[in-house]
Amino acid sequence: MKLYGALSTSLIVLLTWVSPVWSHNEQRLLTGSVAVGSLGPGVIGLCRLCNCYFSSDCSAFAWCGSYSQCRRFNRPNYKVMDGTCRIWVLPWRDVVVARVADVVDLLFQTYLKAGREGGGDRDPYLFEQARAIPLPGGWHEALEEVVHTALDLALGYDFAQPYVLAPELGGSIPPLTPTASELVEAMRMGLVEAIKSDKPLAVRGPIDEFWKKNPKYVPLHVGRCYPHGHTFHPAAGTPGECQIYELQRMLEGMLQKAIK
Numbered sequence: 001m002k003l004y005g006a007l008s009t010s011l012i013v014l015l016t017w018v019s020p021v022w023s024h025n026e027q028r029l030l031t032g033s034v035a036v037g038s039l040g041p042g043v044i045g046l047c048r049l050c051n052c053y054f055s056s057d058c059s060a061f062a063w064c065g066s067y068s069q070c071r072r073f074n075r076p077n078y079k080v081m082d083g084t085c086r087i088w089v090l091p092w093r094d095v096v097v098a099r100v101a102d103v104v105d106l107l108f109q110t111y112l113k114a115g116r117e118g119g120g121d122r123d124p125y126l127f128e129q130a131r132a133i134p135l136p137g138g139w140h141e142a143l144e145e146v147v148h149t150a151l152d153l154a155l156g157y158d159f160a161q162p163y164v165l166a167p168e169l170g171g172s173i174p175p176l177t178p179t180a181s182e183l184v185e186a187m188r189m190g191l192v193e194a195i196k197s198d199k200p201l202a203v204r205g206p207i208d209e210f211w212k213k214n215p216k217y218v219p220l221h222v223g224r225c226y227p228h229g230h231t232f233h234p235a236a237g238t239p240g241e242c243q244i245y246e247l248q249r250m251l252e253g254m255l256q257k258a259i260k
Contacts, residue, residue: 050081053224054233054242055249058085063250065145066152066161066224086145088253090138099133101195103140106130107147108188115176115184122170144170149250150187153243155180156223179217186210191247200251204244211240 049071051057052064064083072082107130110122131140148171151159158180160172176184190203211217218239222228225242233242 050083052083052085053081055246056233057081058249061253061256062087063149063246063253066149086250086253088142088256090136090142095136095139097195097198099135100139100143101192103130103133103135103143104147104195105188105192106133107144108150108184108191111147111151111171111173112176112181112184112188115173116181119173119175121172127170141167146191146250146254150191150247151184152223153225153246154183154187154219156219156226157221158219158223174220179214180219182214183207183210183217187243187247191251194247194251195255198255200248200255203247203251207240207244207247211238 051070055063058064062085065086066083070082070084072080106126107122110124110126110130113123113126114120135143148159148161151171151173152161155174158174162169162171174180186206186209187203189206193205194200194202218226225233225239225246233245236242236245
């Protein structure tokens with residue numbers, strides 16, 4: 001009876017927060033909290049095929065979330081698909097934009113502090129500060145995945161995504177070299193400014209500045225924005241342009257006027 005109740009609750013949550021939309025034989029994920037893992041272990045049995053590697057694989061106002069419980073697969077004569085297209089559905093009504101920016105800022109700092117002190121789990125005290133900032137239900141979880149996606153773009157596979165059975169524990173960051181720390185700082189500044197100004201293009205400035213100073217930077221284990229054998233980003237020819245494109249797509253989805 002307890003098992004039945006748990007499964008029923010999980011199914012209700014799934015139907016409430018996740019709505020699949022089929023387009024060109026691909027499944028798009030619409031979710032208020034963006035992070036599928038935040039829906040709990042009951043969702044794992046309903047995993048779907050991954051449907052993106054870059055945001056260019058997704059429809060308008062959607063981006064490719066790298067943290068997914070989807071089943072990875074390789075398209076014939078194409079690249080591996082290991083993410084899920086995300087569409088932001090949380091309404092901005094009654095949300096204080098400055099608080100959203102502050103949460104994103106603090107979430108970056110939780111990982112920057114850990115990375116500068118030898119790597120590992122995010123700093124718990126800074127994370128508590130971020131969680132103490134009042135936002136409507138689902139927002140904190142959604143913003144965590146925004147930051148995790150940015151860290152994945154910056155650090156590649158050096159950044160360990162949250163464990164699917166315990167997403168509340170967060171990800172794990174490697175020891176950060178001064179150069180790697182500078183790139184994460186650039187993403188933090190760009191995202192925070194873009195959210196505050198409601199201008200996705202604002203993310204470009206700090207990241208451009210980083211790559212002008214560090215044109216040969218690569219993480220220890222390259223990721224989707226660094227050439228590593230797969231077809232490189234179709235919309236950008238360098239790691240910096242790839243990162244800017246992906247972050248702008250995510251910000252366009254978050255900040256679109258239709259949900260404000």
